[in-house]
Structures are given as C-alpha cells and as structure tokens.
Amino acid sequence: MSQQPFSTLAEFKALLEAANGPDAAAIQAAQERNGQLTKPPGALGRLEELAIWVAGWQGNGRPELNAPQVVVFAGNHGVTAQGVSAFPAEVTEQMVLNFQHGGAAINQLSKAAGAQMDVHALELDRPTQDFTQGPAMSEDEVVSALLVGWNAVSEGADLLVTGEMGIGNTTSAAALFLALYGGEAEDWVGRGTGVDDDGLVLKARVIREGLAANPAVSGNGLEALRCLGGREVAAMAGAMARARVLGVPVILDGFISTAAAACLQDSVPGSLDHTVAGHVSAELAHANALDRLGKEPLLSLGMRLGEGSGAGVAINILKAAIACHSGMATFAEAGVSDG
Numbered sequence: 535m536s537q538q539p540f541s542t543l544a545e546f547k548a549l550l551e552a553a554n555g556p557d558a559a560a561i562q563a564a565q566e567r568n569g570q571l572t573k574p575p576g577a578l579g580r581l582e583e584l585a586i587w588v589a590g591w592q593g594n595g596r597p598e599l600n601a602p603q604v605v606v607f608a609g610n611h612g613v614t615a616q617g618v619s620a621f622p623a624e625v626t627e628q629m630v631l632n633f634q635h636g637g638a639a640i641n642q643l644s645k646a647a648g649a650q651m652d653v654h655a656l657e658l659d660r661p662t663q664d665f666t667q668g669p670a671m672s673e674d675e676v677v678s679a680l681l682v683g684w685n686a687v688s689e690g691a692d693l694l695v696t697g698e699m700g701i702g703n704t705t706s707a708a709a710l711f712l713a714l715y716g717g718e719a720e721d722w723v724g725r726g727t728g729v730d731d732d733g734l735v736l737k738a739r740v741i742r743e744g745l746a747a748n749p750a751v752s753g754n755g756l757e758a759l760r761c762l763g764g765r766e767v768a769a770m771a772g773a774m775a776r777a778r779v780l781g782v783p784v785i786l787d788g789f790i791s792t793a794a795a796a797c798l799q800d801s802v803p804g805s806l807d808h809t810v811a812g813h814v815s816a817e818l819a820h821a822n823a824l825d826r827l828g829k830e831p832l833l834s835l836g837m838r839l840g841e842g843s844g845a846g847v848a849i850n851i852l853k854a855a856i857a858c859h860s861g862m863a864t865f866a867e868a869g870v871s872d873g
C-alpha cells in the first residue's frame with residue numbers, strides 16, 4: 535500500500551471534506567473561563583475571541599502557544615517569461631540561500647516570535663509552465679507540491695504560518711483570484727515587487743490570457759490551483775489542509791498565501807475555519823480578497839514582503855491573547871468583586 539495520504543486532487547479534496555470542526559466542549563469551557571477573568575466583560579476586545587477560537591482548534595479550554603511553526607515554500611514560475619516582475623527569477627533561489635543562512639526578514643520575525651522556521655524549495659530548476667500557454671502544472675505535479683506542504687507540518691506544532699518566495703507569484707495569485715471571484719483583470723493585479731504602470735497593464739493582459747488558455751478554471755479551486763498556481767502556492771495549500779486535519783490553527787499571510795487559501799475554500803467551503811488573516815498587505819487587491827473570504831486582518835502595517843512576514847508578526851498577537859486567557863486570575867481567585 536502506498537504511504538502517500540493522497541495521489542489525486544479528488545483524494546486530497548476528500549481528506550479536507552472529512553476533517554473535523556473545532557471542539558465544541560473546549561469552546562464552551564474557554565467562553566466560561568473568559569467570563570470569569572479579572573476584567574470588565576469584552577475589555578480585551580478581539581483578543582478574547584482569538585483565544586476562544588484557538589481553544590476550539592486545540593481542543594483545550596485553556597489553550598497554550600508553545601510551539602509555533604513558520605514554513606516558507608519557494609517555487610519558480612514559467613509566467614516570468616512574460617516580464618511580469620520587477621526582479622529576475624534567479625532571486626527566488628538566492629533568497630532561499632538567504633533564508634537558510636538566517637538573513638531574511640522572516641528569519642528575524644520567526645526568532646522574535648519564538649517560532650521554529652523551515653524552508654522548502656520546490657524544484658527551483660524546473661519552473662512551472664507559462665500559464666498563458668496552458669496549465670502551469672499537471673495533476674501529478676500539483677499533487678507532489680501539495681504533498682510537500684502536507685508533510686512539512688510538524689506534528690508537535692500548536693500554530694502554523696505558511697509563507698512563500700517566488701518571483702512572479704503575485705501574477706499567479708491575481709490570476710487565481712480572477713478565476714475564483716471574477717471581475718476585471720485590473721481589479722486583481724498589483725505592483726508586486728515594484729512594477730510600474732506599464733507593468734500593471736501587462737500583468738492584467740497576462741492573467742486574462744491565462745484564463746483564456748485554461749477555460750476549466752472558473753469556479754473550480756483545485757483546478758485553478760493546478761492551472762494558474764505555482765508549486766509554492768500549492769505547498770501552502772497542502773500545509774493549510776494538513777493543519778486543518780490536525781486541528782492546528784493557521785495564520786494567513788499576504789496576497790499569495792491568501793490565494794492558496796482561497797483555492798481550498800472554493801473547493802471545500804468551511805475549510806478555512808481554522809485560519810485567521812494575519813495582516814492586510816499593501817498589494818492592492820489583498821483587502822478585497824480577504825473581504826471575499828470574510829476574514830478581518832489582525833494587522834495593517836503597509837507590509838508587502840511575503841515570506842510569511844505579516845503572519846509572523848501576528849504570532850505575537852495570538853501569544854498575547856493566549857497569555858491573557860490562560861494566565862489571568864479569575865474574580866474568585868483574585869478576590870476581586872465582579873460587576
């Protein structure tokens with residue numbers, strides 16, 4: 535028997551469909567505890583709701599956050615041949631070396647948040663196909679990338695951040711949003727690493743051509759992921775799905791991370807219930823994409839780096855929420871009169 539948990543997109547989808555929801559008893563216990571803590575009701579605002587949400591996914595009414603994991607996936611994109619990025623494709627591999635040597639922003643942010651950080655480079659010497667000419671990946675290729683993500687999640691992790699590095703991937707993400715949510719190509723393109731106004735016009739044309747060359751993608755999340763995504767985008771989706779099956783909460787990062795998530799939600803509604811949006815990126819269409827997913831970002835810092843960086847900062851917010859929820863005294867314990 536094969537050791538692989540899935541070998542087709544249909545099998546992957548079935549695993550996601552079979553995943554359990556949060557633990558109702560843990561949510562109730564956390565709500566009750568929250569009501570007894572030494573503060574006026576609701577005074578910790580969204581931190582209260584975040585701690586209760588983590589309690590549900592961890593199945594623990596007094597949740598802990600001791601082992602956050604950041605996983606960064608890297609992939610190369612055939613569509614860079616169209617001139618859609620301000621940087622050359624070799625930067626993907628160069629940045630992987632930088633991640634491995636500890637020199638990137640996400641290394642510092644992971645360290646600051648006390649998170650384990652892992653990097654997975656996916657066949658950088660074999661970019662995906664240019665999606666203006668046909669599907670970016672075969673089914674075997676997208677399944678291999680989903681498996682890299684699935685297997686990257688540590689069994690001991692109690693929180694997951696999925697990040698990415700891939701020159702050209704804001705064009706891939708914009709194409710995915712156009713396929714899933716429609717509208718005009720111009721609604722979904724942004725400056726990425728810094729293209730000028732002509733670059734924006736080019737990116738819109740390229741994603742229109744991508745949809746024309748891949749007519750089966752509209753409203754089909756996993757087929758869109760195969761035809762318009764990249765290996766790192768699929769790996770993020772695989773890791774998010776694995777976290778869902780393990781009951782590990784996930785912080786979404788920026789534009790590309792959200793595109794990976796949107797493919798899962800489109801394929802299996804409810805499959806992002808274990809995720810929270812870490813931040814809203816300065817990439818123009820990210821706010822709109824989060825709106826579509828009904829996700830209110832925790833932070834808005836003007837960041838547009840990727841790598842998992844916005845979500846990496848947001849780990850500290852979840853830590854704060856859980857420190858209060860699980861560490862505070864109750865009114866009875868502290869001898870404080872309640873209202």
Ligand SMILES: O=C(O)c1ccc[n+]([C@@H]2O[C@H](COP(=O)([O-])O)[C@@H](O)[C@H]2O)c1
Pocket residue numbers: 618619620621698699700701702703704705725726727728729787788789790791815816817820837838839840841
């Ligand atoms: O996460 C974001 O919102 C984000 C916004 C703009 C750019 N990026 C990063 O920039 C790279 C893609 O930009 P581009 O211009 O090559 O498509 C890729 O490595 C992403 O991590 C990331």
Ligand SMILES: Cc1cc2nc[nH]c2cc1C
Pocket residue numbers: 621625629698699700727839840841
């Ligand atoms: C230098 C550089 C670092 C990055 N990190 C994520 N995307 C990136 C794109 C560039 C160009």
